[in-house]
Amino acid sequence: MNQEISKNFPKYNTDVLIVGGSIVGLSAALFLAWRNVNVIVVEKHESSSKHPRAIGFTELSLEHYRAAGIIDKIPQVNSNSRLRRAKVESLTGNWHAEIPWTPHEQENDKGILSPVTGAAIAQDLLEPIIRQSAKDFGANLHLGTELIELIENGEGILARVKNRKKNEIYEISAKYVIAADGANSSIREQLGIKIKGVGHLRFIRSVLFYCTEAEFYLEEGIQQFEIDQTEFKAFLTHYPDGRWVLMFNADHEYSESDLKSYILQALGRKMNIDIITTGTWEMAGQIAEEYQKGHIFLVGDAAHQLPPTRGGFGANTGIDDVYNLAWKLQMVLQNKNVGKELLETYHLERYPIGWLRHQQTFSRPDYLQWVDTSFKAETLLSSEAMEFGQRVNSTAVLNNDTCANLPLAAHPNIWLGHTGTRVPHAWVSRYEERISTIDLFTKSFVAISKDISWLDIAKRISKELGIDIEVLHVGIDIHFLDDKIFEELFDISKDDCILVRPDAIVAWRSTKQCGNKYNCFKEAFKKVTSYK
Ligand SMILES: Cc1cc2nc3c(=O)[nH]c(=O)nc-3n(C[C@H](O)[C@H](O)[C@H](O)COP(=O)(O)OP(=O)(O)OC[C@H]3O[C@@H](n4cnc5c(N)ncnc54)[C@H](O)[C@@H]3O)c2cc1C
Missing domain, CATH: 3.50.50.60 (FAD/NAD(P)-binding domain)
Known part of the structure; x- marks a missing residue:
């Protein structure tokens, strides 16, 4: 330097x-x-x-x-x-x-x-x-x-x-x-x-353009088109802001007139097009x-x-x-x-x-066709599992069961607030406002329970350790649509407590084995925060 x-x-x-x-x-x-x-x-x-x-x-x-x-x-x-x-x-x-x-x-x-x-x-x-x-x-x-x-x-x-x-x-x-x-x-x-990983697969050429005439063909409700011609395979997508992008194999350099003719080939007839920009990206x-x-x-x-x-x-x-x-x-x-x-x-x-x-x-x-035959395809998981039901496993989560056999992602209705998973969503009211359960777990750790004794303990431990723990008394601070929903949604009894992280992931749940509630909560909290 x-x-x-x-x-x-x-x-x-x-x-x-x-x-x-x-x-x-x-x-x-x-x-x-x-x-x-x-x-x-x-x-x-x-x-x-x-x-x-x-x-x-x-x-x-x-x-x-x-x-x-x-x-x-x-x-x-x-x-x-x-x-x-x-x-x-x-x-x-x-x-x-x-x-x-x-x-x-x-x-x-x-x-x-x-x-x-x-x-x-x-x-x-x-x-x-x-x-x-x-x-x-x-x-x-x-x-x-x-x-x-x-x-x-x-x-x-x-x-x-x-x-x-x-x-x-x-x-x-x-x-x-x-x-x-x-x-x-x-x-x-x-x-x-x-x-x-599978590594480099190929380079793709993208060309971004405007074409108002083509928007007529969006009326069917389809926004993405796989162009399948004997000599020409490409992918055409419409962005909601009016732009289109055409993508195809980037096997050589393309002049502006090449790009225009590819676009017209994908559109299927002559239309007025206005190229915004072009570039390549790597599929890998x-x-x-x-x-x-x-x-x-x-x-x-x-x-x-x-x-x-x-x-x-x-x-x-x-x-x-x-x-x-x-x-x-x-x-x-x-x-x-x-x-x-x-x-x-x-x-x-x-x-x-x-x-x-x-x-x-x-x-x-879509991608299996591009990877090496040694790649072992896995069972496809649902979008719900991948989106809302991923499970994390680390010292910032305390599992009461052996996690080794649990999947890394499953439908949230299966997890029911299992440790390491995102809290389930339900609408609740707080200070007369309708919010989601997800909105309750954002800024700090939160202890949630129907049993006030757990929440008093959480407050005491928060003070002792100097780390914020917000407490939520179900039925007092927040109200579910029906009194039973909390217990069903989190698969929890009215005497139990759940500790949720600031990213809405369940960190710990009380169990029947919790002899002394104070010790049990404190030990769990110190572990999941790596308290020194
Ligand atoms: C055609 C296409 C469609 C896609 N569609 C989707 C989609 O629908 N959904 C989705 O989830 N993902 C999609 N992706 C993927 C998504 O675009 C990327 O995953 C995302 O851009 C990654 O964001 P990033 O911030 O990690 O990295 P990048 O977007 O690559 O940004 C890295 C930034 O770092 C800067 N930088 C690099 N080196 C330095 C340096 N030394 N000093 C200072 N700055 C530096 C670069 O300038 C750049 O701005 C798509 C990608 C492509 C190509």
Whole structure:
């Protein structure tokens, strides 16, 4: 590193430095800043990529944005809307058949398992919303700024970054670094973290364009078209904001007139088209073998690169990563008695989910055709299981049974608030307001019970250990539609207690074996928070 450190910039200090300000880095900034953690984001570009990329943001991602209080800024889909695609000769030619994204799957009834319905918004339109919201919570964004190198210095990290316009280098000291620098993460490479998975499959050429005439063909309710001609295979998608994208095998360079003729071939007849931009992306499956090294965490595509599929396992998995990591960083940074072991649960919880999603993606017929014959396809899990029923297993969760034989994901109606799974959704009233159970578990640990003695104990332990535990007395602080619903939903008796983490994952449940309630709760709480 030859270039001098600039005198025109101060030396910055922060708790968390995020490298990469695309959808996952920005979401990390939002969740951390909302949790009152100091955060700086460095992003080498001045704004979002022109390629819209992700279009489907799942209910779980939206639940996280809802927790941070920004849900009203994101347009949601109707509860009966669904993503449909068809195999066609061309948009205006023969339509052969509708092909479901997941074979044999019944579309789930949106709005039953979650308070939100998901969003069909292009990634480049969602990013400005998240960016502004992160800024509003106090995140410090250094756009047009590139990470040059990271130096670990015992207690933290020193980053050298370059302001690209001014061509000047300056330094940022951080206690922790989040690498949200994408699939070709230079941080992952610098750390020597290996990747596994099906690897590179092929490069895809994307061409983004406007064509108002083509919108007439959307009236059937199908938005995605697999173009199937003898000499030409491609994928055509419409974004709700009026843009279209055509994708096909990128086996050579294409001139603008080549691109136009491919678009017309996919449309099936001459129409007025206006090309916005073009680029290539890699279809690949790779999962980092370590999501944490020292003070550095890999998130998003830096940790797991997966191609687009039903369920949106790219951006959405990344948003869920950083929701998982944000509260852990907050607790370690803001409570001197919370051990750094809590941060190790990030890898323990997220790596198996990344791998599960890799296996689920390439077990689908769409991708199975591209992978090596040695790949063993797995049984496809339902969207409900993948979305609402993933189970995490680490020291930040206390299991009363042996978890080894339990699946990593199952329908939430099977879990009923099992430890390691997301709390089930039901509508409740609190201070006369109708909210979801999911809304109850956002900022701190929460003890919930019908039995006040558990809640008194939780309050006492919270005071003793200096860590917030909110208490919820069912029937007093919150009301379910029917008195019995709480017990049925969580498969719990009226004398029991549940401890829920700030990411709405059940951390612990009392059992009949709890002799002394105080000792039982305290021991559990200290374990799941890695209390020193
Ligand atoms: C065609 C297509 C459709 C898709 N559809 C979906 C979908 O519907 N649902 C879904 O969930 N996912 C989808 N995906 C995947 C999704 O787009 C990615 O998973 C997502 O962009 C990953 O976000 P990220 O923030 O982790 O990484 P990226 O979006 O790759 O961002 C990394 C950022 O880091 C910055 N950066 C890199 N190095 C440095 C450095 N040294 N210094 C500073 N900044 C740096 C880059 O400029 C970039 O902005 C799709 C992808 C494609 C290509």
